[in-house]
Amino acid sequence: MVLLLVQVVVMVALTPLLVGVMRQVRSRLEGRAGAGILQPWRDLRKLFAKEPLRAPGISWVQAAGPVVLVTSGLLLCALIPLVGTVASPLLTDDLFVVVGVLLVGTVALALVGLDAGSAFGGMGSSRHMTIAALVEPTVLVAVYALSVPIGSSALSRIVNARIEAPASVAAPVSLLAMVALAIAVMAETSRMPVDNPSTHLELTMVHEAMVLESSGRDLAWLELGSWLRLGALLGLIGTLTLPWGMAVEVAPVPALVGVVTLAVRLAVLGALLATLEVFLAKLRLFRVPELLAGSFVLALLAVTASYLTVTV
Amino acid sequence: MAFRDVIRLITSIGRIAEPAPPRPEVMADRPPELAGTVQIRHVDAGSCNGCEIEIANAFGPVYDLERYGARLVASPRHADVVLVTGVVTHNMREPLLRTVDATPRPRLVIAMGDCARNCGVFADAYGVAGAVRDVVDVDLEIPGCPPEPDAIVRAVRSVTGR
């Protein structure tokens, strides 16, 4: 339980820095100087000091949706093993539960977009939910592939098995499932090539369009919630590909080592993602289902591989 | 451009941004919340696009306005500063008012370019409703036709204080 709260606090501190690192890497690759990795924290601080505006016809969803999104992000950071893999007896870190919590946040964001009552909000919401609907088969089948060698879908058990047998990380099952999961994560967190997070053209927006009507602290929670989801999912991929350094018991020194390795993992994956974004252009909306179908096929192959390679 | 060429470009050119000039004075009555971070919504009220090209250059790699904490945003609801270019035409008068209204407080309006300040070369034209200060309250002005990116950078830095 203590470990869960430590994870939450650490992730709240780290994810804006992660976004800052990603923006800084992009800036440097583009030859610019960049605003520094603390800029997202500054932006958040300022947003809390701005007033939120309410247009006629806006309902309680405008204020509650961002809170639900942020809470689902915090819950993700608590459930996914990021600093340590100590399984709490009462709290299931089952992968299906994690996906369910992720989808609660997705729904909250979609409803905020619809509540705006503008064409942009509805458009962003529609595209966002279509992509979420097509990502879900990939995510669940990838989870399935990862759970077959262990016989359980509990994340802590999967990670522990990978810590004990490092060779399994490089197994074909694992690689295929990780690639499929990585594509799914890029789609779900609205990064390139599925969505451009810094676009100004409303007709190309997916995530941005839903938040066009939000201001002040609503916008701050929406931004922080999206960053938490990005950080938690990147942390999940990091935990599954590089599980070493995680705390296996609740004690100060292993926890500190866990936090440091988490920061390193996030920084490495964030920098990789940012570099990828410099080279990739955004896909046309109707090319995205092809990409997601490809990732689904990879996930199915991962499951078949897992059935063929498990020794009875 | 091919992958290889992009990588070669990045590694050979390295940093394009010029070193930052000395920090200017912070403007009078700058809201303290905007220290270090400002989001800008640009409105073209009827310009010839000369100012827009200069803004694009100011945010480009050479001047890199983003390093001082400024960022262009897609909606006035996200913005702190409304950057207005061009003279206010009849058709853009109402949208300009609504855009500034849609910006949460604390907010600033910057009139950029001679057209925005005093109608410039379009004074007395038939499509013109007036300068920006005839429609909304202006907090900062950037003179020039068009203003150089240096001037834009100085003006924004006087808001962020970085």
Place this chain on the structure above:
Amino acid sequence: MTDTGVRIQLALLALAVVVALLAPVHRRALLSGLVVAGIGIAGVLTGWLALTGHAGRLTIPVALPFGPVTLSPAPLGGFFMLVIGAVGAVCAVYSVGYVHGPAASRTSWVALAVFLTAMQLVAASADVVAFLLAWELMALSSTVLVLTEHAHRATVRSATLWYAAMTQLSFFLVLLGFAVLSAEAGSTQFADLAASHVDSAASNLAFVALLLGFAAKAGIVPLHVWLPRAHPEAPSHVSALMSAAMVKLGVYGAVLVTTQLLVSASTWRSLLVLGVGTLSAVYGILQASVASDIKRLLAFSTTENIGLMFLAIGASSLLRPYGSTDVADTALVACLLLVMAHAAFKTTLFLGAGSILRATGERDLDLLGGLVSRMPVTSATFGIGALGAAALPLTAGFVAEWVLLQSLIHGGGTQNRILAITMPVAVGAVALTAGLALMTFVKAYGIAFLARPRSEGASQAQESPTSMRVGLVVAAASVLGLGLVPGLSVSVASRALGLGDAAAAGSGGIDLVGLGATLHPGPLLLLALVLVVPVVVVSVAAARRRPRRDVDLAWGSGGVRVSPRMQYTATSYAEPLSRIFDDSLRPERDVVVTHSSEARYLVERIQYRQRLSDVFESRLYLPVIGVIERVGAAAKNLQNGKINFYLAYSFVAFLVVLMVVTL
């Protein structure tokens, strides 16, 4: 003991008929509704008695050459009695405030009471005769109920015709299957049918007939065509009863056949059930996601959920000979959990749709909007029902889907190639339906309730009266309750299947011991509440410094003409999806451009028309119906009015009978 329960229900039925016929008009709804609710509650209690092992036997002598009607619910039947009784009680309370016009007539109330009782009797039957009699009674009374508003809308008549034809087809197939089984076993009691060993040819025929018959009643593709027609046309409380209760009897029949009457290890049967289940699940949710009529959307969502239940049944019978029995049992438990969850959230959703229909007069999502502030109770309960249908955590739908997925991923595919292929495909199909269901219900809730009203009716909406609100709140509470304390529902489902209490864990969670998987929604909710506290504190602190300010206009690029017509509608919301899946949906699109009379380059009007019809209806049923019509038209030539021909027919018939008798 259960015989007392059934007796009470029959007595209440008689009382309901008397009350409906004799009560004064202004009291009829209240009194009839309360008595019908009593029938439902009696059903719940009887079902509970059957589940806890207090069996009883009620035999009603009937003047038919088959023997008396035996009503003695087994635990499985008791489970379905419980679910149907609960749904019936909630719908009856709701209908007190809802019924108006033809739905408030004496015929409708009598039919409603008969309908609910007939459904209970189907689940309580212990022999074939009782089952079939109750089945037909249920079909007839529901046909009467669907026909309620035939004077108001022309579509009601054709919907009822489709429904009546399909329901009689299902009755015929079930009769055929049971007839074959009874002939082989020599008895009509279910216990005797289960004990006898039927030879393979007859048993295959019986299996296919029974499966098709129950699939037609349940709304499985391709026999589902009546569902999206009949459910929207019935009054909302009847739609809720049909969707949440009646189709479950098709599932009951399928479970009965595969687990008790015709248990066999043959793979093709399991694959058949699994296959039609998967197809129905995916097709149903696909059609639901592009539907803009709210009731049609909910009807197709029913097809999807029934498909998932059949998928669970098929997976269970496929896994039983290969994998461990634990996994197969878990799949069946998942099916029953889906039954409970679907009953809960579909009731909520249909009753909510009825509330919307009553308040706005609109069923089309494209004409709704802005109801969240005008109808708070309806929007809250519909929202909870939508969360349950989308299978999000803390709801009953999530629990059921979690158990289903656990049973599929522990399927033990390492030992068998068939399992290694079918289990991943099944998981992929379940995941796709879950994703599409998420989008469908975000669309349904968001377009109907949020943003600004898109029509006059929506802008004049008022909240529903008390009895409707009570029904909605009870249904929504059950969606949440079954999701937060799933141990209770799992133990009930295990009892219904005769598996004992093995799967419930402390704190109300689930512990699937054989699979090593646990789920504790309660602590998850507590953790979420703990985490929301700092967020709320920061928000409140920020609100003190900078309170929310009201402005005149939403941001729409500063445009001058902003109208509710510019918002997204349900059709536009689903447009990307209908484009991606247009090979499966085959929409018909029409664009008519009217040019201005003065100049060919100016456009005066553009009309866009999109028609999404049921693919199975247009490609499978209409050709078949065409053939039958042609055959019928040709057969008219036999009735040519000449008496010579008629004498010849009688002579030929006499010859045929003589030949058959002497053979």
